[in-house]
Amino acid sequence: MLVDILTALCLVLVLEGILPFLSPNAYKSAIKAMLELDESRMRLIGLSSMIAGVVLLTFVR
Numbered sequence: 001m002l003v004d005i006l007t008a009l010c011l012v013l014v015l016e017g018i019l020p021f022l023s024p025n026a027y028k029s030a031i032k033a034m035l036e037l038d039e040s041r042m043r044l045i046g047l048s049s050m051i052a053g054v055v056l057l058t059f060v061r
């Protein structure tokens with residue numbers, strides 16, 4: 001189980017690194033746009049992302 005968790009964390013790092021590697025300007029624009037969002041909107045985006053991840057993980061597993 002520990003190996004699975006570490007694998008997942010490594011994949012997160014790889015996926016998080018794709019956009020800044022391929023298009024640093026787009027990454028900067030995305031970060032700037034996120035900084036201007038209010039906290040409730042950011043929480044909603046985070047919750048939606050987590051739910052989508054759990055649903056996709058359920059289908060994959």
